[in-house]
Amino acid sequence: MATKVKVQETNEELFRQMEEKSLKLMEEFKIQDSTSESRGYIRGAAFKYQVVPVGQPTPDEGALVYTTQPQGCEPEAGMVECILHSSAAKKELVDYPGYPTPIPRAADLTAPCPYRIVEIPSKGLGMVAARDLRFGELIISERPLLISPQISKIDFIKWTNTTTPRQKQEAACFESEKIYKVAFERMDPEAKETYMKLHNSHKHDGSGPLLGVSRTNSYGVFALQGDEYGGVFKDASRINHSCSPNTIRHFDRPSLAMLMVAARPIKEGEEITAHYCDPLAPYAARRKSLKPYGIRCDCPACLDPVKSDKIRYRISCVKDAIPAIIKWAGNPKLPDHLLLGPSLELLELMEAEGLEASKAYEQVLYHLFLIYSALVIRGKSEPSEVRIYQEKWIQLQTMRRRDREDVCAQLMEDTIRVAFAAQQHLGEMKMEEVEPRRD
Numbered sequence: 450m451a452t453k454v455k456v457q458e459t460n461e462e463l464f465r466q467m468e469e470k471s472l473k474l475m476e477e478f479k480i481q482d483s484t485s486e487s488r489g490y491i492r493g494a495a496f497k498y499q500v501v502p503v504g505q506p507t508p509d510e511g512a513l514v515y516t517t518q519p520q521g522c523e524p525e526a527g528m529v530e531c532i533l534h535s536s537a538a539k540k541e542l543v544d545y546p547g548y549p550t551p552i553p554r555a556a557d558l559t560a561p562c563p564y565r566i567v568e569i570p571s572k573g574l575g576m577v578a579a580r581d582l583r584f585g586e587l588i589i590s591e592r593p594l595l596i597s598p599q600i601s602k603i604d605f606i607k608w609t610n611t612t613t614p615r616q617k618q619e620a621a622c623f624e625s626e627k628i629y630k631v632a633f634e635r636m637d638p639e640a641k642e643t644y645m646k647l648h649n650s651h652k653h654d655g656s657g658p659l660l661g662v663s664r665t666n667s668y669g670v671f672a673l674q675g676d677e678y679g680g681v682f683k684d685a686s687r688i689n690h691s692c693s694p695n696t697i698r699h700f701d702r703p704s705l706a707m708l709m710v711a712a713r714p715i716k717e718g719e720e721i722t723a724h725y726c727d728p729l730a731p732y733a734a735r736r737k738s739l740k741p742y743g744i745r746c747d748c749p750a751c752l753d754p755v756k757s758d759k760i761r762y763r764i765s766c767v768k769d770a771i772p773a774i775i776k777w778a779g780n781p782k783l784p785d786h787l788l789l790g791p792s793l794e795l796l797e798l799m800e801a802e803g804l805e806a807s808k809a810y811e812q813v814l815y816h817l818f819l820i821y822s823a824l825v826i827r828g829k830s831e832p833s834e835v836r837i838y839q840e841k842w843i844q845l846q847t848m849r850r851r852d853r854e855d856v857c858a859q860l861m862e863d864t865i866r867v868a869f870a871a872q873q874h875l876g877e878m879k880m881e882e883v884e885p886r887r888d
């Protein structure tokens with residue numbers, strides 16, 4: 450199958466320069482291609498280069514598209530080089546509701562930058578808090594330097610009968626590097642320099658330097674046409690991993706920016722961390738996922754896996770308890786503390802384990818809000834208790850940028866269901882007061 454590389458650009462001059470650069474690159478690739486058979490595979494075809502004038506539909510579906518985004522919106526905040534699997538993927542990207550918008554910023558624009566990038570012992574560079582940070586405070590909002598597919602589709606490679614798995618891996622890395630090189634050539638000199646300065650933990654597995662940096666520094670950003678994409682960032686990619694991360698991240702599609710907020714209060718000088726793997730997975734699984742990064746994590750959970758695996762397993766089992774809460778709220782025979790005790794204990798456990806960034810934490814907060822709502826109706830709690838959990842849960846929804854109307858609708862629906870059940874309970878209690886049982 451022929452590999453076609455299409456380019457879409459609005460700036461004609463940039464377009465011309467790019468074409469020139471890329472043609473040079475193609476020449477270089479052709480030279481390298483002559484060695485592909487000795488690498489255990491045959492390229493289906495040489496790169497075919499295609500320039501697609503602005504505004505015209507891209508003729509070939511399924512071919513790679515290189516595009517610089519977001520066009521015409523806050524270029525000073527950084528332009529993103531994108532490698533996309535198809536023109537349909539590009540259409541999905543730019544047709545996103547509201548796209549493109551300026552990057553969301555902290556409310557106080559005069560506040561000093563909340564972070565510093567510094568050397569962290571045995572971790573290379575890392576990010577630390579430049580001042581005390583509040584729960585929910587926006588730490589960074591940044592556009593990536595590059596967005597690329599998480600998995601390359603190298604289906605133009607024809608394997609020979611004798612190709613070994615290792616040769617296949619090498620060939621895939623070699624071809625991917627070429628794909629990255631075209632995007633890299635489109636970056637401005639400053640972005641190129643920044644990209645090449647990022648850490649590369651894939652120097653010895655056959656990855657070329659561009660692919661290596663992408664594999665080391667990419668955060669998942671979105672899916673287009675069912676394919677996952679990752680982004681490499683100047684500052685956000687300096688954040689080191691922790692199995693008890695203190696940030697929550699959200700990729701904001703309209704502005705094409707990664708937003709990271711504090712999942713709990715962070716003290717000045719404390720390291721700002723993110724998760725590279727599922728923090729609720731058992732120690733052995735986390736260790737395996739972190740191996741390609743060259744990380745041997747020494748966080749408290751990894752230092753005492755017997756204890757933390759048990760706790761994390763319990764937290765990973767947290768499920769939607771709303772039906773149980775409604776049942777409890779409507780049953781006068783069930784004690785007040787039946788669901789409250791275990792939920793408070795779980796929340797405490799999550800905070801002690803540093804898992805405030807997990808979805809389970811958000812879920813337990815919501816359960817507590819509903820339980821306290823029912824207890825207020827039962828006359829066993831105060832509205833101020835309800836507000837503590839409600840406000841924190843709403844803040845988490847805002848941090849994850851959930852649609853405000855959806856959040857309100859969910860809140861209303863569940864509160865009404867629980868309140869209705871609790872009122873029924875109250876009615877039954879009152880009836881019992883008026884007509885005491887005879888037994």
Ligand SMILES: C[S@@+](CC[C@H](N)C(=O)[O-])C[C@H]1O[C@@H](n2cnc3c(N)ncnc32)[C@H](O)[C@@H]1O
Nearest residue numbers: 572573574648650665666686687688689690742
């Ligand atoms: C995305 S980069 C993070 C920034 C990197 N420390 C740097 O100097 O640019 C990922 C790399 O950082 C290092 N790293 C990240 N988290 C770590 C941790 N918890 N312990 C040790 N090294 C870590 C590993 O070398 C990993 O390959």
